[in-house]
Structure formats: structure tokens, C-alpha cells
Amino acid sequence: MFNRSRLTVARKRAGLTMKELAAKTGIEPRTVTGYEAGEYLPSEDVAKKLARTLGFPLSFFLSDDLDIPREEGVSFRSMSKMTARQRDGAIAAGAIAFLMSDWLDTEFDLPVSAVPDMREDTPQSAAAGLRDFWGLGNRSIKNMVHLLELRGGRVFSLGEDGKEVDAFSVWRGEKPYVFLISQKSAERSRFDAAHELGHLVLHKHAAPNGLEAEKQANEFAAAFLMPEGPLRAVGRITGLPKVVELKRAWSVSVAAMTYRLHELGLVSKWTYQQLFMEISRRGWRTDEPMQMCREQSQVWKKVLDNLRQDGAGVDRLSSNLSVPESEVVKLLFGLVTMGVPSTPNALTTPRRGNLRLVK
Template sequence: MFNNSRLKVARQRAGLTMRELASRVGIEPRTVTGYEAGEYLPSDDVVRKFEQVLGFPQEFFIAEDLDIPRAEGVSFRSMSKMTARQRDRAIAAGAVAFLLSDWLESEFDLPEADLPDMREELPQTAAAGLRDYWRLGNKPIKNMVHLLELKGVRVFSLGEDGKEIDAYSLWRDARPYVFLNTQKSAERSRFDAAHELGHLVLHKHAAPNGLEAEKQANEFAAAFLMPEAPLRAVGRVSGLPKVVQLKQEWSVSVAAMAYRLHELGLLTKWNYQQIFVEISRRGWRTEEPSPIRREQSQIWQKVLSEVRRDERLGLARLSELLYLPGTELARLLFGLATVGVPSASQTVPTTPPRGHLRLVN
């Protein structure tokens, strides 16, 4: 039976409106509306055209219902910058990620979510409290993505064109998810990861929308990545070279470090303004001095390594099992799935034993 919800997800992942899809398939827009509403079923010929236009195999459209994120339960970094088309495309990515996540949990033993509910705490207090809870001390965090995965968060990339969608997060039952846009600098992506972590612990039982929620998540991220005590131990800062040194030590953007120092009273208002003028003049609002390496998922690095070694299950076979085009795997898995994809002509696997992935931070 044709699954109307899957048509909507595939259309949104392709970034098309119903009218645009109708034009490319050669049918009336009202017909597409009827298909997506489940009012009637497309012919086999139309389904083949959907495959050609949207890039999803025909089997995708006749599989079981998808679990699709609810828009009101999703925390977007910047609602004002994105269009409805971009928002829908990003949310549809969540539905595809759920398919991957469910397969992952069926094959591997992974950490359970270990994120406390901190909705009663102030953002900076929550950041310090979570560092204590996870026994991180006041040292720089080596890798935010690895840390989130170690604590049971499923982290996926958003391989979207453009930077309007910074990142988003949500809870799916007891499992937290974070989606990061890889079009931004590695330093800003780390801040996005900490920002979404703030939403997950501060706004678990509420719709995390609005300027106040975003402000709280920003405050949490700054305090979590740049804890107060070690920065106060540095003392007053006056020049850009010291800000750059600290930004390198804590793996954040030079702008974020300048703002944090000013927030803590370690950088005067005048120095802060002069430093920001210089940051802009040097083009460091978009390109960082001494940039760090982009963080990637260690879970999917390990899983894809196992998949490639397993003669019964190659990446192409995984794509077939989930009825997903390879481009969708690449977009969600930090581009890791584009490397060394084996031939699809492999033996259909029997169910392999569950594996255990050792995660480190």
C-alpha cells in the first residue's frame, strides 16, 4: 500500500513544494495534495516518476509509517533566518535519521541517555552542574560530538545548502537527538552542539521555542564550553592576541571568547568593541584564525568501519535495507558514508549478532 507520509518526507527532503513536484511529474497540484492527504493512491507509473524526481526508490513509498518529528517539539537555532521550505526539509531529515537510529539500536549496544532534567536551574548554574554531574571538571572539552554520543545523544549532520539552519534538537521518547549544520566553521558547530545540549536539559518538558529559550541555550553553551573559574584565573584581558590564544585553548570562535570575557568583566566594554571591529576587519566572523578540525560522529565512524568489514553487509546493502538513497546517508552521517562504499551486489545478510561499540571522549 502506498504510504502518503513517506511521499511528503521525500518531497520535503528534495526541497520541493507540492506544486513544484506536480509540475515535474506532470500531474495537477491538487492531485499531489490528495496523495499526501491519503485521499487516493497514485498509479504505478506515477510512483516510478516520484522515484525519478525525488531520488528515493519505489520501495521507500510502500514501507511502514515513518516517525516524523513534530514541528512544535523541535528546537531550531534561528527561526527568523530560515524559510518554511528549509524548516520542512530539516524536519524531514529527522524522520530519515530516525530510520537510521532504529537500525543502529537493533544492531549495536549503545549508551543510554544520561541527561538530567535541569529545567529549574538558571542556564549558567545548569552548565556548571552538568559539568559536575558528568565529572568533566573545568578543563576544555576535547570533542563535543563525542561527549554527546557518550551520554546517549544521537548526533547527525545536516548536509543542507546554506547556513540559515544552524542546528536543532529534540527528544524522541527517552532518546535525545541533535542535528548540526556542517556548512559553518568547526568552532561555531561546537557552540551549536553545546547550545542544543542546553535545550535538551533546560527545556525537556516544554516547547523550546522563542527568544527567551534561545537566550537561555546561548548562556548555557557559553558557560559549558568556557567555564568561569579558569577564565577568571587568567585575569583581565586587553588585546586581541590573548583572546585568540584563549579561543585556541578552549576550541571556540574568537567572537564567542571575546563575548564571554566581556560577560565575565574580564574585557572592558571599550576593549571589547575595539576587538570586535578588528575581528570583523580580518574576516574572522566567518573564517577563524588557527581553525580547529571539524568534529564528527565516532559512533558512525565505528559502525561504518564495521559495516565495511562485514562481508554480509556493505553500505550499499544498508541503503537497500532502509530504502534510502546514498545521498541521504551521506548528508546525515557527516559525509562518512561517501568513502569506500562497496558494491551493492553482496550476499543478503542473515541477522548479525549485536555489536558493542566502545566510545571515548
Template sequence: MFTPSRLTLARERRQFTKKALAEAVGLSAHTVLRYESGEIEPTSDAVERLAATLEFPRQFFFEPDIDQLPEGAASFRSMSAISAKERDAALAAGTLAYMLSDWVDARFDLPKADLIDLDGDTPEVAARSLREKWGLGEKPVRNMIQLLESKGIRIFSMAENTMTVDAFSAWRSERAYVFLNTMKSAERSRFDAAHELGHLVLHKHGGPKGRDAEDEADRFAASFLMPAADVEATLPRVHGLNQIIEGKKRWGVSVMALIVRLHRVGAISDWQYRTFSIQATERGYRKQEPFGMQREFSVVWQKVLTALWSERTTKDEVARELHIPTAELENLLFGLAAARGDQLEMSIKPPLRLVSD
């Protein structure tokens, strides 16, 4: 049987409106609407044209319903900048990630979520509490992606050709997911990961919405990445922007993020904050980081892929089992499946192993 929800998913992933898709395949918009509502089933010829236009395998549309990522379950950084098409395409990618995640869960033991519900705490208190639970003390976080993965958070990348979708996160039952835009700088991606971590622990059961929720997540991220005591001890007095440029290397953050943090903890005055912000903007640091750090990679997905390769299972074969384009699988793991050997030395507890072992 044809599955209407899968047609909607593929259409939204490709950013087609019903009308645009109908025109592309030579149908009426009303016919596509009836396909998606389940009122009628497309002919074999129509399915072929839909599959070719949407670039999804034909069999994709005949598999069971998918556990979809609803809009309300995801937290987007900038709803004012993102278009409905971009939002729906990102959510569709999240749904495909659910499919891949379930496929992997059936074959591997991955770390379970080790998070705490900090709803009601201030972002600063929540950041300190989570650092204490994870035994991080005041030291800088060496690798955000690997830290989150070791705590059972599923990290996926989004190879979206847009700068308006920063990142988003969601809870699905007791599994936590974070999706990162790989177009961002390494420093911005680290902050995005910490920002989404803030949503996961502060807003699991709702709470503030819109700008208030985003501000809380920003404050959490700043406190988590740049603990006040460490910032004050490292940069007790700041006399120039070059000090900040050098200091940002310690915490792996952007120049602007450190300027904001220094101002919040009282290390620089209002006048210094305005001055340093203007200087950073004039030097182009809002778009390109000085002394940019190397992008972080995923240990979990690298180990999963390595284990699959050892069994002669390729990404193409995984995609065929899921009935999705290989490109979509690569998009979810883009930039995360090419970690250097020294990054693979980090141990993951419990260790990654095949379920059948």
C-alpha cells in the first residue's frame, strides 16, 4: 500500500509546495492533496514520476508510516529568519535521522542519555549543575560533540544550503537528538551544540517559548563553555581586543561569544563591551574567526561506520535498506564520518558493540 505521509515527507524534504510538485509531475494540485490525505492512491505511473522528481527510491513510498519529528518537538534558534520551507525540510531531515537511529539501535548498543531535568533552574545554575554531574569542574570542554555523544545524545549534521537554520534539538521518548548545521564555523558549531544542550535540560517539558527560550539557551551555553570562575581567573583584566582573540582559544568559542561572556561576568565595562564589539565587527570577526579551530567530529558515527565496514556493509547498502537516497544518509553524517585517528582514541562508555555480540 502507498503511504501518504511518506510522500509529504519527501516533498517537504525537497522544499516543494503541493502546487509546485503537481506542476513538476504533470498533475493537479488537488490530486497531490488527495494523495497526501490518503483519499486516493496514485497510479504506478504517477508514483514513478513522483519518485523521479523527488529523487527518492520508489519503494520508499510503500514502507510503513514513519515516526515523524513534529514542529513542536524541535527547538529552532531563529524562527524569524527561517522560512516555512526551510523549517519543514530540516524537520524532514530529522525524521530521516530517526529512521537511521532506529536502524542503528537494532544493531548496536549505544550510550543511553545521561541528562538531568533542570527545568526551573536559571541557565547559569543549570550549567553548573550539569558540569558537576558530569565531573567537568571548571575546565574547558575539549570536544563538545564527543562529550555529548558520550552522554548518550545523538548528534546529526545538516548539510542544508542555508545559514538561517543554525541548529535544533528534540526529545523523542527518552532519546535526545541534536542537529548541527555544518556550514557554521567550528567555534559557532560548538556554541550551537551547547545551546541545544541547554534546550534539552531546561525545556524538556516545555517552558519559555520563542526569544525567551533562546536567550535562556544562549546563557546556558555561555556558562557551560565558559565557566565564570575560569573566565575571571584567566582574564581578570582586559585591555584590548587582542587579549580576547588569544583568550578565545582556551574555551573554543568565537570572539563575539567571549566578548559577551566577559561583559556578563563583569570583566569588562559597558564602554569596553561596545568598543570591542565594534572593533570585532570592523575586522570581520562576525563572519570569519581569527585563528579558527579545527572542526569537531563524531566518534560514535565513525565507530558505527567502521563496524559496518568490517562486515562489508557500506553506506549505500544501509541507504538501500532504509529506502532513502544515499545522499540523505551522507547529509546526516556529513563531516562527522571522517574523524582523524587520534580522535578515535576517546573511549565511549558503555563501549560501542554489536547487539548480536
């Protein structure tokens, strides 16, 4: 039976309103509204036309309801810059990510969530407490994506056109999800990951939007990535070379390190202003000095390696899920290297993989 929730998700992924979809398919707007409301079903010919227009296989619309992220539970960072169309498209991408995650659970053994509820803590105490809980000490975190996956989080990319759709996170039952924008530097993407982790621990199953929630998530991210103790041991900072050295050691942006040093009182207000003037003059607000490599997913690398052993790749995953390959690619873009399978039509022997994540 044609599934109305899947029609809604496909339409929003295509960036279309119901009226625009009706115009493209040559049917009445009220008819599309009726399909999505579940008032009646499209004929086979109309269903095929809808599928062609939206770029999804017909089989996608003929399966169970999709679990769609609740808008009030999603932690969008830049609500003021984002259009409703962009917001809806990102949430619909979350529904496809849930579908991919469910497939992972049926095929592989992955860590359960170890992301605690720390709603009663301040951002700084939550950051220190989580480092202690995860046994990180005061060391620099090598890879935020690996860390999230190791602790049971599911990480996806947002390969969207336009930076207005920023990183976001959401709880789905007891499983945390983080979505990272692919159009940022590796350093800023790391901070985004820590920011979203802050939302997950500080605002679990709450409405994590608003200026105060964003401020708390930023404070958490800064304290989590740049713990106070080691920075205080460095002492007062008077010049940009030392800031760049620290930025490299802790794998953050030069701007984030400068702000953190000022926050801890290790940089005077005058020096802080001079540092940012110099950072801007050198173009380091967007292009980082000594850029680090973008962090990739350990989970999805192992999954695709497993598929390649059977002569398949992303195309096999998209076929299994009945979603366009482009949707899978967008959700994995930047997180893993994707290649063309050597034998696209190879048959896969069903088996259950055992993915073991290591620190």
C-alpha cells in the first residue's frame, strides 16, 4: 500500500511544497494534500508519476511508515538563517538516516549508547564529568566522530547546498544522532560535533532550541575540547604564534582557541582584540592555519569495506533501503571514502558483521 509518510519525506527531500509537487505531476494540489493526509491512495499510474518526479524508486513508497525526527526535539544551530524548506529537508534527511541506522542494527553489532543524561549539570561540569566518565582525562581528543561512534552515537553528514542548514542532533529513544555539515573546515566540524554532544547530554528529550541552549552547548564544547587544567598550565598568552601552537595541539580552530583563552583569563581584553584583528587580516576566520584532515567515520568505513568484500558498495545499500543512491551519498559525504563497486550486479551472501570500534 502506498505510504503517505514516505511521500512526505520524499517531497521534503526534493525541496517541494505540496502545491509545487502537484504542478510538476499535473494533479490538483488538494489531491496531493489528500495523499499525504491518508484520505485516499494514488492510482498505480499516479504513484509512478510521483516517484519519477521526486526521484525515488516506487518501492520506497510501498513499505512501512518512516520514523521522522520531531521538529521540537531537533537542535538546529541556526534557526534564524534557515528557511522552512531547508529545515524540512534536513528533518526528512534525518528520517532516511534513521532508516539506514535500523539497517545497521540488523546487519552489524554496534556499541550501545553510553551518552549520559546530564541535565542537572552546568556546561562546564558536564564537560569535565563526561571526560571523566569516558576515561579521557585531560588529553586532546584525537577524533570526535570516532569517539561519538564508540559511545553508541550515530553520525551522519548533511551534504546540503547552503550553509544555512547547520549541524544538528536528536535523540531517538535511547540512541543519539549527530548530523554534521560537510561545508566547514575540519576544525569547525569538530567543534560542531562537540556542540551537538553538549545538546545531547544537557538537553536530553527536551526542546534544545533558543539562545540559552546554544550558549550552553558552546560552553560545553569549549570545555570538552579544551579542558581548563592543561591550558592554565601554559600561563598567559601574549602572541598569535602560541595560540596557533595550542590550536594545533588541541585540534580546534584558531578562533575557538583564542576565545577559550580569553574566557579563562589567559589573554587580556586588549590582546584578545589584537589577536582577532590579526586572525581576520590573515583570513583565518575561514581558512585555518595548518589545517587538520577531516575526521571520518569508523563505522561507515567498516560497513562499506564489508560490502566491497561482496563486490558491492553504496549502490547495494541504496537498493536494500529503496532510497536513491544520492541520498545515501549525502548522508555519508565526507565521513567515508566512497567508490564505484567493481561488480555492481554481484549477489551478496547474507551475513551479520561484527564491527568492533577501538579507541
